[in-house]
Amino acid sequence: KESREMSVCGLWLLVLALELLGGSDSAVSSDCKSYDERSRNAGKGSPSVATEDRKVVCSNMELHQVLPPESFPNRTVTLILSNNKIQELLNGSFIGLSTLERLDIKNNIITRIEPGAFLGLTALKRLDLSNNRIGCLNVDIFKGLTNLVKLNLSGNMFSSLSQGIFDSLVSLKTLEFQSPYLLCDCNLQWLVRWITEKGVGVKDTRCAYPRLLQGTLITSLMLEKLTCDAPLELPSFQMTPSQHQIVFQGDSLPFQCMASFVDEDMQVLWYQDGKMVEPDATQGIYIEKSMVQNCSLIASALTISNIQPGFTGDWECRVRTSRGNNTRTVHIVVLESSAKYCAPERVSNNKGEYR
Ligand SMILES: *[C@@H]1O[C@H](CO)[C@@H](O)[C@H](O)[C@H]1NC(C)=O
Ligand SMILES: *[C@@H]1O[C@H](CO)[C@@H](O)[C@H](O)[C@H]1NC(C)=O
Numbered sequence: 160k161e162s163r164e165m166s167v168c169g170l171w172l173l174v175l176a177l178e179l180l181g182g183s184d185s186a187v188s189s190d191c192k193s194y195d196e197r198s199r200n201a202g203k204g205s206p207s208v209a210t211e212d213r214k215v216v217c218s219n220m221e222l223h224q225v226l227p228p229e230s231f232p233n234r235t236v237t238l239i240l241s242n243n244k245i246q247e248l249l250n251g252s253f254i255g256l257s258t259l260e261r262l263d264i265k266n267n268i269i270t271r272i273e274p275g276a277f278l279g280l281t282a283l284k285r286l287d288l289s290n291n292r293i294g295c296l297n298v299d300i301f302k303g304l305t306n307l308v309k310l311n312l313s314g315n316m317f318s319s320l321s322q323g324i325f326d327s328l329v330s331l332k333t334l335e336f337q338s339p340y341l342l343c344d345c346n347l348q349w350l351v352r353w354i355t356e357k358g359v360g361v362k363d364t365r366c367a368y369p370r371l372l373q374g375t376l377i378t379s380l381m382l383e384k385l386t387c388d389a390p391l392e393l394p395s396f397q398m399t400p401s402q403h404q405i406v407f408q409g410d411s412l413p414f415q416c417m418a419s420f421v422d423e424d425m426q427v428l429w430y431q432d433g434k435m436v437e438p439d440a441t442q443g444i445y446i447e448k449s450m451v452q453n454c455s456l457i458a459s460a461l462t463i464s465n466i467q468p469g470f471t472g473d474w475e476c477r478v479r480t481s482r483g484n485n486t487r488t489v490h491i492v493v494l495e496s497s498a499k500y501c502a503p504e505r506v507s508n509n510k511g512e513y514r
């Protein structure tokens with residue numbers, strides 16, 4: 160405590176003033192708390208505040224982005240940004256935090272990480288990105304994290320990991336990437352091989368798909384079980400509407416279809432009664448394709464803007480890949496505008512009111 164009062168730097172005087180008011184905690188930026196990190200680096204004979212290791216906690220602050228690196232004390236060794244609403248990590252987000260050893264960004268809503276996001280974190284040993292919405296990890300994401308020992312990617316949206324993604328993590332010892340979407344197919348063979356070769360410990364990470372391998376630990380997988388053979392099993396596949404519909408002539412009917420993106424050659428196609436539906440502006444048929452959650456999901460939307468009786472039938476969303484197809488179908492009945500109505504009949508009983 161006495162050592163802190165010897166600080167001369169203006170910025171630290173503010174921190175000190177707040178420390179004196181608020182006990183051992185101090186404010187860094189808005190509501191972040193800064194603590195002494197039980198010094199491993201600072202020896203007994205070095206009383207300067209500026210060389211003291213700091214732990215900065217910015218949890219539960221509704222942060223939508225990472226605070227600028229300048230807002231953290233010079234010797235920040237631990238930075239906790241968990242339980243916020245951070246959506247993306249931009250290039251250079253942590254530049255200058257060259258003493259940082261532990262970065263925890265779990266329980267946010269990160270969907271996108273720009274290449275270069277972790278640049279400058281040369282001392283980083285532990286990185287926790289668990290429980291976010293990361294669907295896609297660029298091969299260059301982890302560049303420069305040569306001292307990283309522990310990486311947690313559990314609870315994200317990706318169903319696979321691209322070859323080479325961990326190449327720059329030369330010090331990695333522990334890895335975790337449990338996910339309800341994890342697809343154990345031929346695209347993960349490289350990873351199983353790499354884990355064995357590098358002697359990296361993989362914790363609590365089990366296949367979610369295909370069903371045949373569900374629950375199997377990644378570390379106990381035989382390479383030959385990792386195939387891309389038929390049948391195609393998709394970790395996620397939804398069509399809306401999902402229930403049969405009755406619609407009126409002239410109405411607009413939007414369909415949505417979304418599936419896990421598991422193969423480069425994957426296509427989402429639309430069929431009516433087994434016949435492919437193509438976009439046709441004169442008939443008011445529009446089809447829009449997109450990639451969502453950056454490469455974890457592929458989506459397509461079909462809109463029929465002016466539905467006609469001829470559109471009655473089975474409407475199908477088909478996911479087509481070289482290893483097989485998957486489909487979802489709903490039955491649509493179009494009522495002609497000339498259709499006669501009967502007066503509604505009401506029934507009330509102890510189960511409710513029916514019309
Ligand atoms: C942080 O370090 C830089 C460069 O070493 C120095 O110029 C600056 O004054 C330091 N800031 C604080 C708050 O100690
Ligand atoms: C990230 O920023 C650095 C410098 O700020 C720049 O040199 C680099 O090209 C950027 N990387 C990407 C992928 O934008």
Ligand SMILES: *[C@@H]1O[C@H](CO)[C@@H](O)[C@H](O)[C@H]1NC(C)=O
Pocket residue numbers: 265289290311312313314335362
């Ligand atoms: C990784 O993250 C998950 C989800 O937050 C957590 O349950 C698990 O304990 C973490 N693993 C390690 C090794 O910290």
Ligand SMILES: *[C@@H]1O[C@H](CO)[C@@H](O)[C@H](O)[C@H]1NC(C)=O
Pocket residue numbers: 270271451452453
């Ligand atoms: C996906 O990535 C692109 C470019 O990298 C970006 O512009 C877009 O906002 C991202 N979308 C989502 C949903 O993360």
Ligand SMILES: *[C@@H]1O[C@H](CO)[C@@H](O)[C@H](O)[C@H]1NC(C)=O
Pocket residue numbers: 428477479483484
């Ligand atoms: C998948 O669908 C395509 C047409 O979209 C069809 O030609 C092919 O035979 C189907 N494959 C399987 C395995 O059903």
